[in-house]
Amino acid sequence: GQQVMQIPQYQHVQEGEDFTTYCNSSTTLSNIQWYKQRPGGHPVFLIQLVKSGEVKKQKRLTFQFGEAKKNSSLHITATQTTDVGTYFCAGLAGNKLTFGGGTRVLVKP
Amino acid sequence: DGGITQSPKYLFRKEGQNVTLSCEQNLNHDAMYWYRQDPGQGLRLIYYSQIVNDFQKGDIAEGYSVSREKKESFPLTVTSAQKNPTAFYLCATKQAVQTYEQYFGPGTRLTVT
Numbered sequence: 001g002q003q004v005m006q007i008p009q010y011q012h013v014q015e016g017e018d019f020t021t022y023c024n025s026s027t028t029l030s031n032i033q034w035y036k037q038r039p040g041g042h043p044v045f046l047i048q049l050v051k052s053g054e055v056k057k058q059k060r061l062t063f064q065f066g067e068a069k070k071n072s073s074l075h076i077t078a079t080q081t082t083d084v085g086t087y088f089c090a091g092l093a094g095n096k097l098t099f100g101g102g103t104r105v106l107v108k109p
Numbered sequence: 110d111g112g113i114t115q116s117p118k119y120l121f122r123k124e125g126q127n128v129t130l131s132c133e134q135n136l137n138h139d140a141m142y143w144y145r146q147d148p149g150q151g152l153r154l155i156y157y158s159q160i161v162n163d164f165q166k167g168d169i170a171e172g173y174s175v176s177r178e179k180k181e182s183f184p185l186t187v188t189s190a191q192k193n194p195t196a197f198y199l200c201a202t203k204q205a206v207q208t209y210e211q212y213f214g215p216g217t218r219l220t221v222t
Contacts, residue, residue, distance in 0.1 A: 001168075009149070031209060042199055042213040043152070088151060092209065099144075101151040 002027045004091045006100035013079045014108050021103040023072040023089035030092045032065055032072045037102070038085040046087075081107050112136040113214035115200050120219045122194075129186045130217045132200030140203040141183035142211065145169060145196045152199065158183055159206055187219065194221045 003026040013019045023032065031050045035043040047056055049065035049072060056063045060083075062075040072089055086102040114133045122128045132141065140159045144152040154167030158177040172191025177183050187194045200214040 004151075006151075033209060033211075042216050043211075044213070045210045048209050090152075095206075097154075097211070099152040101149075104149075 002091070002093050002096060002098045004089060004098045004100040006087075006089060006103050008103060009101065011103055011105045012108060013083075013105060015079055015081060017079055018075065018077045019079060019105075020073055020075045021087055021105075023074075023091070023100050025070045025091045025093070025098075027070070027091075027093045029069050030094075032069075032092070033090045033097075034063055034072075034074055035088045035090065035099075036085050037088065041085075043088060076105075079105075079107055081109060083107060113200060113202060113212060115198075115214040115217050118215065118217060120217055122219070122221050124221055125189045126221075127186055127188050128194075128219065128221075129184050130198055130200075130219070132183045132185065132214060133181055134183075134200075134202050134214075135181065136202055136204070136212065137180070138202035138204050138212070139180070140206060141177065142201040142203070143167075143173070143175065143183070143185045144199045144201065146199060146216075147196050155185065155198075187221075194219060 005024045033048045034046040037043045053067045054065040060077045064073045086104045088102045090099045112135045142157040143155040153169050156175040158164035174186045197218050199216045201211040203211050
């Protein structure tokens with residue numbers, strides 16, 4: 001079945017530094033979505049990428065969808081303490097949405 | 110959230126008891142989903158429903174049951190057949206089959222001892 005893997009599982013970042021988290025699918029995707037879950041909270045939709053090679057930005061967050069539509073990345077610049085949480089990608093293939101295991105981001109002030 | 114209610118936030122049950130988790134939405138969304146989240150893991154789909162009186166099994170449906178008698182409500186029953194029921198349960202909705210974004214409720218943390 002479809003599998004979506006995220007790396008790294010944990011990301012310790014110094015405040016002000018940049019980092020990237022990666023998402024890889026075993027199958028070609030129709031689209032990919034990114035969600036953020038704050039500690040103790042529930043996932044909140046961030047963005048959706050549909051086109052091959054698509055790049056979208058939200059302030060300090062840059063999302064990219066791979067050319068083959070099987071991978072995606074989230075890059076955060078100048079990390080802030082408000083970026084703490086777990087970032088999930090979710091890939092849509094057919095009518096099935098599969099979530100990755102998430103990257104848990106911890107920020108050191 | 111913003112229209113999805115899950116209650117209670119914390120639920121404690123003894124092993125061998127069935128328990129029903131509620132999910133109510135006032136977003137007028139067609140599709141509703143139940144996910145299970147375990148520590149350090151992603152979201153795994155239990156059941157989903159795209160229209161009233163219809164629902165489909167997800168990846169980990171064994172030991173769970175659902176109903177969709179009303180558009181607004183999609184309760185999940187965790188039965189005694191579920192081997193490891195302690196988890197964080199999240200309900201989500203989607204506006205229509207052809208839309209993508211899912212909206213999540215605040216979740217219910219179930220502990221079975």
